[in-house]
Amino acid sequence: MAIKHLKYGKPETERQEDDAKVRKIVEDTLSDIAARGDKAVRELSAKFDNYEPQSFRLTASEIEAAMSKVSARDMEDIRYAQQQIRRFAEAQRASMTDIEIETEPGVFLGHRNIPVQSVGCYVPGGKFPMVASAHMSVLTASVAKVPRIIASAPPQNGEPHPAIVAAMQMGGAHEIYVMGGMQAVGSMALGTESIAPVHMIVGPGNAFVAEAKRQLFGRVGIDLFAGPTETMVIADETAADAELCATDLLGQAEHGYNSPAVLLTNSEKLARETMAEIERLLQILPTAKTARASWDDYGEVIVCDTYDEMLEVADDIASEHVQVMTDRDNWFLDNMTCYGALFLGPRTNVANGDKVIGTNHTLPTKKAGRYTGGLWVGKFLKTHSYQRIETDKAAAEMGAYGSRLCMLEGFVGHAEQCNVRVRRYGGKNVPYGTAAE
Numbered sequence: 001m002a003i004k005h006l007k008y009g010k011p012e013t014e015r016q017e018d019d020a021k022v023r024k025i026v027e028d029t030l031s032d033i034a035a036r037g038d039k040a041v042r043e044l045s046a047k048f049d050n051y052e053p054q055s056f057r058l059t060a061s062e063i064e065a066a067m068s069k070v071s072a073r074d075m076e077d078i079r080y081a082q083q084q085i086r087r088f089a090e091a092q093r094a095s096m097t098d099i100e101i102e103t104e105p106g107v108f109l110g111h112r113n114i115p116v117q118s119v120g121c122y123v124p125g126g127k128f129p130m131v132a133s134a135h136m137s138v139l140t141a142s143v144a145k146v147p148r149i150i151a152s153a154p155p156q157n158g159e160p161h162p163a164i165v166a167a168m169q170m171g172g173a174h175e176i177y178v179m180g181g182m183q184a185v186g187s188m189a190l191g192t193e194s195i196a197p198v199h200m201i202v203g204p205g206n207a208f209v210a211e212a213k214r215q216l217f218g219r220v221g222i223d224l225f226a227g228p229t230e231t232m233v234i235a236d237e238t239a240a241d242a243e244l245c246a247t248d249l250l251g252q253a254e255h256g257y258n259s260p261a262v263l264l265t266n267s268e269k270l271a272r273e274t275m276a277e278i279e280r281l282l283q284i285l286p287t288a289k290t291a292r293a294s295w296d297d298y299g300e301v302i303v304c305d306t307y308d309e310m311l312e313v314a315d316d317i318a319s320e321h322v323q324v325m326t327d328r329d330n331w332f333l334d335n336m337t338c339y340g341a342l343f344l345g346p347r348t349n350v351a352n353g354d355k356v357i358g359t360n361h362t363l364p365t366k367k368a369g370r371y372t373g374g375l376w377v378g379k380f381l382k383t384h385s386y387q388r389i390e391t392d393k394a395a396a397e398m399g400a401y402g403s404r405l406c407m408l409e410g411f412v413g414h415a416e417q418c419n420v421r422v423r424r425y426g427g428k429n430v431p432y433g434t435a436a437e
């Protein structure tokens, strides 16, 4: 087995120190919002976004005014993207059905999928106004029929971003706020004098946003841990070249200063050519400053001997995005178990997934792909079970088993819940505090 690193990112210990700093800042901020509500939110907004509006919530006429600034071409593109996302989300919704079966004569068990009743969708917009995140969260919640969908994005130069407002409104948001980062997530989850709290917070964001959601989990639901973007390219010489690999790595490294980009290949030649191509592109990419920081601190190049080794490394890293360009893309689809989403073959790419193709772009980071997939309509649905017994005979029979199994554990009160049914519906005399025969 030979797995060789041609380039390493920051060591794990340094990454953990960064995480600890973020954890502390978020903890203090959330306590402050819980204690001082709107006042705290106002101060944070002034400090981080230089934004102090009358109200953080947009009125109907402010929404209309913002939307009127969006060009017809942009509106049409947003509509197209939302159509693709809706189509796929509706098909996924249809895959989840309510069920009811008769497990024994007269015994009925079922489940119902019930929408979360209120959600807060965070749409990031610090570095880039992420219009697409509005489709991913708001529109998907609409397909799930969530009755109250509120959405928030940071201001851009002191104003709501027109295209984000349009995407939120077209996606079906019922309330639109202009708040950024931790203060948006914190106020929607905890509630303030002016914002009624929600039951669940969804959407991606920077390290502070992701950490705020993590800390709020329990008090509210969250979709998943979706922090700074990560990308992995799995490539061999048969399907990819240095230009494709380098472009796909830098395309996602530009998200911020802390976006891991990993090349995994079985060709040292392709690896070295890609590294050279990355240096060339970093001279001309207009967003090279952040892409360079990410590549220097978090970029990795790993060369394996075999496809099995590549699979093992890929599952271990569990990257958010995995672009596969090999002679066996479907083999990776069949065998990979830990990742956010797969992008198969050289003809598609992560940017398609980010913006338009229809799969959700809110995906697990920091190895969360080991225990969850990305945001999808199912995350907005709660699956609740129920049971019903329709015959006296079934009540007495199930009750007798139940009674004995309760007594096996010493639960006399539980057993009596069963016994009273055995007596009433089965006509049997089960003395109080004993197991039914």
Ligand SMILES: NC(=O)c1ccc[n+]([C@@H]2O[C@H](COP(=O)([O-])OP(=O)(O)OC[C@H]3O[C@@H](n4cnc5c(N)ncnc54)[C@H](O)[C@@H]3O)[C@@H](O)[C@H]2O)c1
Binding pocket: 048, 049, 123, 124, 125, 126, 127, 128, 130, 133, 154, 155, 179, 180, 181, 182, 204, 205, 206, 207, 208, 209, 225, 226, 227, 228, 229, 230, 255, 256, 259, 320, 361, 362, 363, 364, 365
């Ligand atoms: N995992 C996913 O599914 C996914 C999808 C899309 C985007 N992303 C990630 O979302 C992130 C978006 O980050 P962003 O920063 O551009 O936007 P953001 O909206 O997440 O954060 C911006 C806000 O952070 C606050 N802020 C600014 N400086 C701060 C500081 N020093 N401390 C605390 N808060 C501060 C401000 O209120 C600002 O409005 C990127 O890292 C991107 O990779 C992830």
Ligand SMILES: [Zn+2]
Binding pocket: 229, 251, 252, 255, 350, 351, 354
């Ligand atoms: Zn992206």
